[in-house]
Amino acid sequence: MTTQIETGVSLAVSTVIFALRPDPDTGLMTLWLPLVRRIREPYEGQWALPGGPLIAGEDLAASANHTLERTTGLTPKYLEQLYAFGAVDRSPDRVVSIVYWALVQSDEASRAIDGENIQWFPADQLPTLAFDHNTIVEYALWRLRNKMEYSRIAHAFLGETFTLAELREVHEAVLRKPIDPANFRRQILASRAVEPTGHCVTGTSHRPPRLYRYNTAVQFADQGPLTRSTGQDQSQELR
Amino acid sequence: MTTQIETGVSLAVSTVIFALRPDPDTGLMTLWLPLVRRIREPYEGQWALPGGPLIAGEDLAASANHTLERTTGLTPKYLEQLYAFGAVDRSPDRVVSIVYWALVQSDEASRAIDGENIQWFPADQLPTLAFDHNTIVEYALWRLRNKMEYSRIAHAFLGETFTLAELREVHEAVLRKPIDPANFRRQILASRAVEPTGHCVTGTSHRPPRLYRYNTAVQFADQGPLTRSTGQDQSQELR
Numbered sequence: 001m002t003t004q005i006e007t008g009v010s011l012a013v014s015t016v017i018f019a020l021r022p023d024p025d026t027g028l029m030t031l032w033l034p035l036v037r038r039i040r041e042p043y044e045g046q047w048a049l050p051g052g053p054l055i056a057g058e059d060l061a062a063s064a065n066h067t068l069e070r071t072t073g074l075t076p077k078y079l080e081q082l083y084a085f086g087a088v089d090r091s092p093d094r095v096v097s098i099v100y101w102a103l104v105q106s107d108e109a110s111r112a113i114d115g116e117n118i119q120w121f122p123a124d125q126l127p128t129l130a131f132d133h134n135t136i137v138e139y140a141l142w143r144l145r146n147k148m149e150y151s152r153i154a155h156a157f158l159g160e161t162f163t164l165a166e167l168r169e170v171h172e173a174v175l176r177k178p179i180d181p182a183n184f185r186r187q188i189l190a191s192r193a194v195e196p197t198g199h200c201v202t203g204t205s206h207r208p209p210r211l212y213r214y215n216t217a218v219q220f221a222d223q224g225p226l227t228r229s230t231g232q233d234q235s236q237e238l239r
Numbered sequence: 240m241t242t243q244i245e246t247g248v249s250l251a252v253s254t255v256i257f258a259l260r261p262d263p264d265t266g267l268m269t270l271w272l273p274l275v276r277r278i279r280e281p282y283e284g285q286w287a288l289p290g291g292p293l294i295a296g297e298d299l300a301a302s303a304n305h306t307l308e309r310t311t312g313l314t315p316k317y318l319e320q321l322y323a324f325g326a327v328d329r330s331p332d333r334v335v336s337i338v339y340w341a342l343v344q345s346d347e348a349s350r351a352i353d354g355e356n357i358q359w360f361p362a363d364q365l366p367t368l369a370f371d372h373n374t375i376v377e378y379a380l381w382r383l384r385n386k387m388e389y390s391r392i393a394h395a396f397l398g399e400t401f402t403l404a405e406l407r408e409v410h411e412a413v414l415r416k417p418i419d420p421a422n423f424r425r426q427i428l429a430s431r432a433v434e435p436t437g438h439c440v441t442g443t444s445h446r447p448p449r450l451y452r453y454n455t456a457v458q459f460a461d462q463g464p465l466t467r468s469t470g471q472d473q474s475q476e477l478r
Contacts, residue, residue, distance in 0.1 A: 003294045003295075003297075003305060003309075004294065004295040004296075005292040005293070005294065005295065006250070006292065006293040006294060006295040006296075006297075007295070009249075009250050009293055010248075011245070011248050011250065011335055053244040053245065054244070054245040054248055054325070054335070055242045055243065055244065055245060056242075056243040056244065056245040056246070056333075057243075057245075057327055058245075058327065059325060059326050059327055060323060060325040060326075060335070066242060070242075081322060081323060083320060084299060084320060084323045084337045086293070086298060086299040086337065087298050087299075088296055088297065088298055094295075096250055096293070096299070096337070098323045098325065098335070
């Protein structure tokens with residue numbers, strides 16, 4: 001078999017960003033993501049994931065972060081590599097896209113750039129997107145829903161402290177199903193994933209709900225040896 | 240901030256291939272991987288993961304498969320994308336490597352190309368490799384060990400049918416710890432991951448061990464929507 005090196009390949013970095021917002025019909029929290037309208041060919045006028053070419057002198061995650069900030073104004077704390085998409089026919093020219101995925105809290109999502117060429121869509125009701133971006137979102141949704149089961153990824157949608165009801169609402173929104181409060185409480189406490197802060201929500205009722213935080217002493221299946229610290233750095237590869 | 244597109248980037252596809260072989264000191268089964276000696280700069284003379292540039296007209300996984308076959312003679316049934324490594328300083332020129340990982344059965348591993356420029360090494364006792372390949376192997380080991388806990392990946396090291404002792408030996412080899420046979424038996428049967436074939440190992444003792452196969456009716460966290468079929472095709476991206 002003779003093989004020929006692909007010489008004309010270019011590299012893009014795109015990001016799927018999820019946030020929780022109420023569904024306009026049901027009022028229930030659901031997953032949304034921002035899309036950017038393409039202003040040039042190919043796929044001019046169609047919606048696409050925010051992204052752009054790899055930036056010179058920057059690692060992949062840094063390039064994803066900067067492109068994301070430029071196109072959407074968002075700087076998510078949780079950013080993780082999703083997959084490299086490189087099918088031959090995904091673009092007229094040969095483009096391999098390294099795709100990241102990010103989770104942002106609702107208040108952060110509300111600070112995104114507002115304009116006619118950027119818009120939030122419910123993640124499960126997307127129009128036909130440019131390139132293979134529908135496939136990419138489908139895969140990102142699968143990864144998110146799967147990862148909810150065995151890691152503390154729900155944390156990225158919440159603040160430092162949260163009530164068990166808030167945590168359950170995140171699980172319900174992502175998994176798109178109601179979860180029994182008592183079962184959820186029992187399971188999450190048995191897993192030792194969260195611990196009480198000793199404080200309660202203030203200024204609410206006569207029986208204010210307790211506040212919890214994630215228990216960082218418990219090891220979960222997160223990013224393994226590619227994670228060396230928390231916060232923004234968790235998106236960086238090892239040098 | 241001004242940003243500049245990375246124009247000189249090239250794309251490589253490499254693969255970490257694991258097989259189980261006896262440790263020469265202890266005799267216990269352990270993880271090994273084949274490495275290829277580099278015959279040109281950079282890192283000439285050092286060991287590296289089998290790989291090469293992206294092949295024209297081929298998807299990423301197909302390119303990984305062909306490069307692997309050319310350099311090692313191996314055509315693994317299980318091939319999955321691991322991660323894209325793109326740190327700025329990982330190579331003198333800007334090279335982004337899309338890395339796959341593969342598992343092969345021992346009999347398949349013994350059919351690998353034999354020569355002075357290809358050699359098998361115990362995965363936990365590697366020399367200093369070219370580029371960032373030590374980091375890549377470390378990450379692949381973490382992913383494999385992690386995935387053993389929640390998917391049927393051990394299957395890739397075994398034939399269609401196997402005894403529970405053989406399955407336990409795979410878990411022990413990958414996780415590098417002895418596992419209590421009775422506990423393992425109870426847990427694996429409770430998970431419904433395997434089912435009895437109704438047959439036993441023939442021609443051995445007066446109490447021949449039962450043969451099991453993986454229960455394909457149970458959904459596990461495998462590759463999700465990017466997996467559409469079994470065998471070689473499981474390594475292909477959706478078109």
